[in-house]
Amino acid sequence: MSGSPLLKIDGLKASIGDIEILKGIDLEIMPGEVHAVMGRNGSGKSTTAHVLMGHPDYEVTDGTVDLEGNDLLEMEAYERARAGIFLSFQYPHSVPGLQVGNFLRRSVAAIRGEEEAKGSEFRNQLKQGMEQLGLDRSFLSRYVNDGFSGGEKKRFEILQMMLIKPKLAILDETDSGLDIDGIRTVAEGVDAAIRGTQSAALIITHYNRILEHVKPDKIHVLIDGKIVMSGGPELANQLEEKGYDWVEKEVSGNE
Amino acid sequence: MSDDARSAVGDYKAGWHDPENATIRFDFGLSEQVVRDISELKNEPEWMTEIRVKAFHHFNERPMPTWGNMHLLEEIDFDKVCYYLRSSDATEKNWDDVPEDIRNTFDRLGIPEAEQKWLSGVTAQYESEAVYHSIREDLEEQGVIFLDMDSGLREYEALVKEYFCSVVPFSDNKFSALNTAVWSGGSFIYVPSGVHVEMPVQAYFRINAKNMGQFERTLIIADEGSSIHYVEGCTAPTYSTDSLHSAVVELIALPGAHIRYSTVQNWSANVYNLVTKRGIAHENATIEWIDGNIGSKLTMKYPAVILKGEGAHAEVISVAYSGKGQHQDAGVKIHHLASNTTSKILSKSISKNGGRGSYRGMVTVSPKAENCKVNVVCDALLLDEESRSDTYPTMEVRNSGARCEHEASVSKVSDDQLFYLMSRGHSEEESLALIVNGFFEPFTRELPMEYAVELNQLMALEMEGSIG
Numbered sequence: 001m002s003g004s005p006l007l008k009i010d011g012l013k014a015s016i017g018d019i020e021i022l023k024g025i026d027l028e029i030m031p032g033e034v035h036a037v038m039g040r041n042g043s044g045k046s047t048t049a050h051v052l053m054g055h056p057d058y059e060v061t062d063g064t065v066d067l068e069g070n071d072l073l074e075m076e077a078y079e080r081a082r083a084g085i086f087l088s089f090q091y092p093h094s095v096p097g098l099q100v101g102n103f104l105r106r107s108v109a110a111i112r113g114e115e116e117a118k119g120s121e122f123r124n125q126l127k128q129g130m131e132q133l134g135l136d137r138s139f140l141s142r143y144v145n146d147g148f149s150g151g152e153k154k155r156f157e158i159l160q161m162m163l164i165k166p167k168l169a170i171l172d173e174t175d176s177g178l179d180i181d182g183i184r185t186v187a188e189g190v191d192a193a194i195r196g197t198q199s200a201a202l203i204i205t206h207y208n209r210i211l212e213h214v215k216p217d218k219i220h221v222l223i224d225g226k227i228v229m230s231g232g233p234e235l236a237n238q239l240e241e242k243g244y245d246w247v248e249k250e251v252s253g254n255e
Numbered sequence: 256m257s258d259d260a261r262s263a264v265g266d267y268k269a270g271w272h273d274p275e276n277a278t279i280r281f282d283f284g285l286s287e288q289v290v291r292d293i294s295e296l297k298n299e300p301e302w303m304t305e306i307r308v309k310a311f312h313h314f315n316e317r318p319m320p321t322w323g324n325m326h327l328l329e330e331i332d333f334d335k336v337c338y339y340l341r342s343s344d345a346t347e348k349n350w351d352d353v354p355e356d357i358r359n360t361f362d363r364l365g366i367p368e369a370e371q372k373w374l375s376g377v378t379a380q381y382e383s384e385a386v387y388h389s390i391r392e393d394l395e396e397q398g399v400i401f402l403d404m405d406s407g408l409r410e411y412e413a414l415v416k417e418y419f420c421s422v423v424p425f426s427d428n429k430f431s432a433l434n435t436a437v438w439s440g441g442s443f444i445y446v447p448s449g450v451h452v453e454m455p456v457q458a459y460f461r462i463n464a465k466n467m468g469q470f471e472r473t474l475i476i477a478d479e480g481s482s483i484h485y486v487e488g489c490t491a492p493t494y495s496t497d498s499l500h501s502a503v504v505e506l507i508a509l510p511g512a513h514i515r516y517s518t519v520q521n522w523s524a525n526v527y528n529l530v531t532k533r534g535i536a537h538e539n540a541t542i543e544w545i546d547g548n549i550g551s552k553l554t555m556k557y558p559a560v561i562l563k564g565e566g567a568h569a570e571v572i573s574v575a576y577s578g579k580g581q582h583q584d585a586g587v588k589i590h591h592l593a594s595n596t597t598s599k600i601l602s603k604s605i606s607k608n609g610g611r612g613s614y615r616g617m618v619t620v621s622p623k624a625e626n627c628k629v630n631v632v633c634d635a636l637l638l639d640e641e642s643r644s645d646t647y648p649t650m651e652v653r654n655s656g657a658r659c660e661h662e663a664s665v666s667k668v669s670d671d672q673l674f675y676l677m678s679r680g681h682s683e684e685e686s687l688a689l690i691v692n693g694f695f696e697p698f699t700r701e702l703p704m705e706y707a708v709e710l711n712q713l714m715a716l717e718m719e720g721s722i723g
Contacts, residue, residue: 053678056670077677078686086678093675097693103679106689110680143693160679 004069006031006200007168012063014051021047023225024063029168031198034190036211036236039222040244045204046090048222049172052202053087054080067168082111084167088157088174094145100156101140104163111164122163129162132192133185150177158189169193169201175210187213208236221247267550268716269364270523272492273356275464277382279341283466284334287311290436293339297405297439300412303419310425310435317429320555323584323615327553331527336468336499338437340382346403347387357381357463364490366459369705374486376401376456380471382463383439394452400445401456404472407443414445418474422505422533422561430529434470434503441471441502446481446512455484455517455703462491462498462526473504477512477540484515486703490550493523497552500526506534508542510564517545519706520554521713524580528554533588536596538564545701548575548583549713557615559588562596562624569598574698577610577642578717586615586647591657594625601697602633606642607717613644618659619651629659636694637667638687688715 005028014022021044029035039045051058052065054077065072067083075083095103104126109117116122130139133155145153154174161169171190175183187210194201203216211219211233219235220227223244228251229235239247279296281289290311294304319328347353350367361367361379370377376390378401385403394401400411408415425435442458462469477483491498500522508514514534522528528551534542544558560569575583589598604612614633629652635644646663668690676686692699692711699707 053674055674076683077674078680078682081678081680089675089678093669093672095672095676095690095693097696098689103689107679107681110685164679 003030005029006068006198008064008066010064010066012051012065013061014047014058015061016047016058020061021058021225022051025225025227027220027227029200029202031200032194033217034194034201034203034214036203036205036216036219037222037227038206038208038219038236038239040206043222044225045206045222046172047225049087049170049202049204052080052170053077053085078110086161086164086166086169088154088161088169088171090173090176092145092153092157094143094148096143096146098144099140100142100144103144104140104160107160108163125163129159129189133159133189135159151179151182154178154182154186158186162189162193165193165199167199169199171201171203173204173206175205175207180209183210184213186210190214208240211236223248223251267493267523269490269521270493271360271363272494273360273463275342276354276356277340277342277464278344279339281337281339283337285311285336285338285437289338293437293439296339299408302416303408306420306425307436310432311437313426314429314432314436317432319429323555324553324582327527327582331497331499335466335496337464337466338468338470339439340464340467341384342382342463343384343386346385346406348389350387353387357386360461360463361387361459364459364461364488366457369457373454373703373705374457375452375454378403378442378458380440380458380460380469382467382469385440390456397450398447399450399452400443402443404441404443404474405439407474411443411445414476415443415474418476418505418507420505422507422535423503423531427531430501431503431531434472434501434531437468438470438472438503440469441473442475442485443473444475444483444485446477446483448478449480451481452483455486457486457488460487460489460500462500462522465494466496466498468499468501471502473502475505475514475516476507477509477514479509480511482513484517486517486706488519488521490521491523491526494525496525498526500528500530500551502530502532504530504532506542508534508536508540508567510538511540512537513541515543515545516558517702517706519547519549519702519710520551521549522551524550524552524578526551528556530554530556532556533559533561535561535563536567536569539566540564541568541570543570544573544587545698546571546573546585547698547710548573548585549710549717551581551583553582553584555584557586557588557617559590560598561590561592562598563592565593566595567593568596571598571600571602572698572701573600573602574695575604575612576714576717577604577606577612579608579610582611582613584613584615586613586617588617589619589629591618591620591624591627591629594623595627596624597628598630600631603636603694603698604634604644605636605638605691605694606644607638609641609643611643611645613647615647617649617651620654620657620659622653624654625656627654627657629657631659631661633663634694635665636691637665638691684718685715688718691718
């Protein structure tokens with residue numbers, strides 16, 4: 001498929017304090033594609049997600065990130081959200097007193113525009129999304145992530161993604177802590193939001209379980225802040241069989 | 256407007272003032288003669304003049320409180336306060352008859368509009384006197400009395416005499432003595448047995464003049480099995496010199512009655528707000544204080560309920576916002592005097608830009624009060640490192656059968672919480688407003704919808720420019 005990429009990351013380096021975590025990431029994502037970034041704990045997966053969303057704790061020291069011709073690194077987090085980036089958090093924060101329904105409406109209004117957050121179409125999408133994710137109507141009057149179970153938090157992240165309709169959805173370990181049914185539900189949510197659209201997804205995970213349900217177009221292996229190997233969906237199975245040690249050997253063999 | 260006044264206005268949206276067109280204005284300062292002159296001007300019965308004079312002497316002799324923000328209290332110069340100012344010679348029943356400047360001010364504050372939409376009655380006080388007063392006819396037909404306090408004294412002297420100072424004696428504290436000496440305006444309400452006033456009645460208090468003292472006096476009597484919801488709001492212009500607001504509110508809930516008293520206090524940041532509010536709940540009666548303190552320089556206010564009759568219930572939801580140069584010293588007092596009485600206190604405070612919020616609470620359970628329940632929750636939210644929150648809770652439980660619960664928490668807005676909201680398209684200020692409005696939600700959900708919306712907007716304004 002030709003055309004210009006939705007997201008283009010070039011030589012991205014980022015630090016927290018004095019510690020460099022991302023040591024030169026290169027990645028291109030085309031519209032409609034689903035990519036997965038796999039790696040061990042501490043390899044820089046979550047940092048990649050947070051840096052792309054614009055977390056203030058990380059300092060970008062080198063490289064560029066381009067979203068449809070716009071310099072993402074120049075934008076604040078909320079501007080990135082409005083430009084089409086969405087992050088499904090591994091540990092979403094609670095906001096006591098802020099009702100889920102109100103928050104969803106406001107977020108959709110902030111990102112997609114006031115008109116999109118009104119009327120029957122929004123309500124239908126909301127209803128449909130909640131049914132698909134197995135969330136009860138009473139969920140809307142609860143407070144954002146306040147007292148949610150682990151599974152409810154993840155489902156709520158996916159519900160937000162479905163309604164916000166981002167250009168690029170980054171899912172930071174959305175599968176962790178979920179049982180098989182939960183993973184399938186989340187995967188169906190991702191499929192519904194991405195497949196057949198011009199949107200793309202970047203799934204960050206260290207298991208391939210979710211990848212069995214959401215077939216990625218490309219898989220990248222992250223070791224020590226660098227993508228050391230990229231391939232098709234078959235790479236997930238190889239990783240499952242042979243482990244990250246195998247990748248490390250392969251990479252050092254090539255050098 | 257001077258530069259220092261302008262910078263003090265900040266985001267305060269009610270800080271304008273009208274030209275001063277006083278029909279009667281007393282000189283600055285307080286003396287027995289001033290007290291007598293106020294009484295004479297109002298053509299009051301002698302017993303009221305006498306209470307006033309006694310209260311004045313008590314005020315003179317009584318030292319300043321030795322607790323709270325003593326530093327700010329000592330700065331009050333009682334000689335530089337105007338104790339009586341009248342801007343309109345009549346209390347009108349029609350907004351068109353209210354002097355134009357004053358009418359425009361209340362228009363800008365949205366009072367006539369609110370009245371048409373969702374209120375049973377309105378009284379609007381400007382400086383020392385009510386300039387407008389009205390109640391829906393159907394309530395009047397049911398015997399509901401809703402008057403400004405001066406008219407109440409004229410028309411229902413016996414009732415006023417019976418209850419005036421019965422809940423808050425003038426000798427209660429220095430400022431209740433001051434109020435009793437120079438009171439003017441406020442509301443007088445009587446709800447007959449079994450009558451339920453469905454829509455709230457509202458009082459709005461506006462200070463306009465510089466160095467003004469406003470001392471309204473409110474008395475609400477809900478007879479057996481009746482109910483009423485009273486809402487009050489207040490604002491003032493921003494000046495570089497201080498004004499003083501010192502009210503006394505007395506509530507009497509007779510057996511089975513229900514009084515809810517809601518306040519959204521939004522004085523400008525140069526107003527001292529030193530108020531005594533207290534209610535007595537008889538058998539199976541309920542008194543609720545829904546108390547919001549957003550403005551003022553220093554507020555010292557501790558709405559109280561005396562649970563006198565068996566099965567009485569008190570509920571207080573109190574929120575305070577303290578911004579730059581503000582100290583909200585707010586709290587709650589509950590006295591369980593009878594058995595099977597219950598009380599619930601929720602206090603929430605937010606401090607920002609060096610503001611200071613204090614919760615000062617007292618709950619007592621007397622030895623003879625069996626099977627009482629007390630629940631106190633205090634939450635504080637600090638928006639930055641320079642702000643401050645203190646909690647001074649006191650519980651004196653002299654009956655071992657009482658069930659008392661107390662929880663307190665102090666939290667800070669974290670970068671991660673802000674980042675989460677920003678990742679959903681909300682700017683940093685909007686995100687902060689979402690967190691703050693969420694924090695106050697247990698309070699705002701108890702307000703009439705229109706007030707809740709206004710309060711959320713007010714807090715969003717307060718958050719503007721707060722991100723450095």
